[in-house]
Amino acid sequence: MMVRLNSINSSLKPGARSRIKPLDIKTKVIVVLGLTSSGKSGLAVKLALRLRSGQARRLGYKGAEIISADSRQVYRGLDIGSGKITKKEMRGVPHHLLGVASPKRVFTVANFKCLADKKIKEIVSRGKIPIVVGGTGFYIRSVVHNVVIPAVKPNKKLRRELEDKTPEELAQILRRLDYRRWKEIDKKNKRRLARAIEIAESLGKVPPLKADPINADFKLIGIKTGKDKLKKLITRRVKGMVKRGLINETARLLKNGITERRIREFGFEYQDALKYLNGEIESKEGLANSIIRRTLDYTKRQMTWFKRDKDIIWITDPRKAYATVRDFLAH
Numbered sequence: 001m002m003v004r005l006n007s008i009n010s011s012l013k014p015g016a017r018s019r020i021k022p023l024d025i026k027t028k029v030i031v032v033l034g035l036t037s038s039g040k041s042g043l044a045v046k047l048a049l050r051l052r053s054g055q056a057r058r059l060g061y062k063g064a065e066i067i068s069a070d071s072r073q074v075y076r077g078l079d080i081g082s083g084k085i086t087k088k089e090m091r092g093v094p095h096h097l098l099g100v101a102s103p104k105r106v107f108t109v110a111n112f113k114c115l116a117d118k119k120i121k122e123i124v125s126r127g128k129i130p131i132v133v134g135g136t137g138f139y140i141r142s143v144v145h146n147v148v149i150p151a152v153k154p155n156k157k158l159r160r161e162l163e164d165k166t167p168e169e170l171a172q173i174l175r176r177l178d179y180r181r182w183k184e185i186d187k188k189n190k191r192r193l194a195r196a197i198e199i200a201e202s203l204g205k206v207p208p209l210k211a212d213p214i215n216a217d218f219k220l221i222g223i224k225t226g227k228d229k230l231k232k233l234i235t236r237r238v239k240g241m242v243k244r245g246l247i248n249e250t251a252r253l254l255k256n257g258i259t260e261r262r263i264r265e266f267g268f269e270y271q272d273a274l275k276y277l278n279g280e281i282e283s284k285e286g287l288a289n290s291i292i293r294r295t296l297d298y299t300k301r302q303m304t305w306f307k308r309d310k311d312i313i314w315i316t317d318p319r320k321a322y323a324t325v326r327d328f329l330a331h
Contacts, residue, residue, distance in 0.1 A: 027124050027216040030064070030325060032133040033140055033306065034223035035299040037233040041085045043223060043318055044133035047325055048093040051129055059329050062127040065094040067119050069134030069143070072266055074112065075103040077256065080241055080249045081269040096123075103258050103266070106154045108195075113142040120216075129329070137305035138192075144218050152202045162194045163261055173197055186301055191265055219328040221321050222306060224314040231296065238291045242284050246273050268294040 032044045048064035050056070056063070068074070072082040076099040084098060096119045101107040116132070120143070123130040132143060141147060162170060170193035175182040177200040185196055225233070250273035253263055263270050272290045275281045281290060306312060315321050 027120075028129060028329060029120060029144075029216055029218045030129060030131045030328070031069075031140060031144060031218055031220045032131060032223070032321075033069075033137075033220065033312065034135060035225060035230060035302050036083070036135055036295055037230065037237045037299075038135075038223040038225045039233075040133050040135065040223060041089065043221075043321060044131050045085075045089065045091050045093050046318060047321065048129075048131055049091065050322060050325075055326075056329070060127070061129055061329065064129040064131050065096065065119075065123045065126075066090075066131045066133055067116055067123075068095060068097045069112070069116070069132050069136055069139040071107075071109075071112075071136040071139060073098050073134075074101045074107050075099065075266070076101065077103055077249070077253055077258075078266060078270075080244050080246045081266065081273065083237065083241070103253065103262070108154075109138055109142050112139050113147070116143050135302060137302065141309075144220065152199045155198050155201070158198055158201060159194060160261075162197060165190075167193060170194060170197065174200065177201065186305070188297075188301065217328075218311075219324065220309065220312045221324060222312040222314045224316050230299065231292075234295050234299070235292055238288050238295060241269065241291070242288045247276055247284075247287075250274060251277060268298070 030047065032040050032047070034040045044066050048066060051061055051064040068085075070082065070084075072078050073084045074097055075082070078084070079099075085095065097112070097115055100115065101111070116139075120130045120132075132140065134140060162173075165173075167188050167190050170190060171182060171185075171187045174185065174193055174197050177197060181196050181200065186192055246269060250263065250270055253270075254260070254277075260274055263274055269291055272281060272287055272294070275290075276284070276287045281287050313324055315324070
C-alpha cells in the first residue's frame, strides 16, 4: 500500500508544526495487527529477528524496531491488564511507546500519532525497518493514513458529567450533536463516545477525519484466528492475567492516587478488577469468566473495524508473513 507523507510531528502537542523532514519515498513500514490474544507481539518480534539476517542486510537493512500501537500499553503501571509484552518476550528487539504516559493524564490518538511518527523517522535514520504492532485500529489508521486529528483538549467538567451515563445514553447524546459521527462510531465504547461528544461540543460537530498524503510504503499484515482457537487463547491469557496479579496491579493504581473513575476508563479488565476489590465479584474464577466474556465481545468489534481496511493481508501461517515481508522489502 503506497501513501504519501507530509511531515513527521516531533511534539506531543496536537497540531504542533514539525521540524522533522518528510520520510523518503522509499521508506517502508511493516504493520502487524489482529484481535486481542491473536499473537501480534510474538509475530512482530519474530519478523524483527529475521530482519537481522544476512538476506535483509543485503537489501540494505540493519534490522527492525517495534512501535506499539495500543491505547492502554502507552500508560505506566498498566502492564498485566493491558497485556504488555515483557522484557523476556522482546528477545532483545527494541520496543517503543510502552509506558510513556502517566495514567493520571489522558493520552489521545493525536498524542500517539505525534510520537509514532517521530519514532518511525528515528528508526529509519538508523537504517532499520519500523514495525508497528497493535490492536487499536484507530491508532494504526492515524499513522498509516496520516489522519489529521482535531486538536481539542480534554474537558474534565464535561467528562465528569458523562461519567455515569451508559453507552446507550452517550450514543443518544452524540446522535443529537452529530448524526454522521454517531452512524460510524463504536456505540459500545464509552471512552470513544465521550471523546466524540467532547469534540462535537467544542467544534459544533466532529469534523470528517482527513488523510494527508504520506511519503511511505506500508505493508499491513493481519493475523487471522479461528473462533475456537481464539477463545482458547483468550481464556489462557485472562487466567494468566489474574494469576500474575491483575488484582494487585489495580490496587496499586488506587494506592498511587489513580481514581476509580479513571481506572474504569482503562477498560473492562480493570473495571472487573475494581468490582472484585469492591466485593461486587466474589471470586477470582468469576473475575476471569467476566473478562473472558467481555474480551470475546470486544474482539467482534475489533474485527468490524479491521474489515474496513482492504489493504490488510490476512495470514494464518507465520511463514506467509515472512514471505510477504521478504517480497515487500525486495521491491
